[in-house]
Amino acid sequence: MNxxxxxxxxxxxxxxxxxxxxxxxxxxxxxxxxxGGFLIALTISMALLIKATQTLPIGTAYAVWTGIGAVGSVLVGIFVFKEPATFWRIFFITTLIASIVGLKFVSN
Known part of the structure; x- marks a missing residue:
């Protein structure tokens, strides 16, 4: 659940x-x-991170949380804000996703 x-x-x-x-x-x-939307989303995001870290290791939880934020922000930047989708940006986002999945699998 966490x-x-x-x-x-x-x-x-x-x-x-x-x-x-x-x-x-x-x-x-x-x-x-x-x-205002920023403040609301920030508050909810932090509250959920705090709740999740009550049972998950802080290092893993924080890495996954920031990774989701980083990957999602880059994708929103590409699709909503028309930022460039260069090979290297996609390559490094892919490696970041692989790292997040890897952390999930090696965590208890």
């Missing part, structure tokens, strides 16, 4: 990073709404 909470927390990390990106593109009231 692995599921950790994955959901990682997805909220992607959400708060995406809110920052959208806030940068806007101004006025809309910008403040994106910052």
């Amino acid at each position: 692995w599921i909470l950790l994955i959901i927390g990682g997805l909220f990390e992607v959400a708060f990073a995406s809110c920052l990106g959208k806030a940068k593109e806007t101004n006025g009231t809309e910008m403040y709404l994106w910052y």
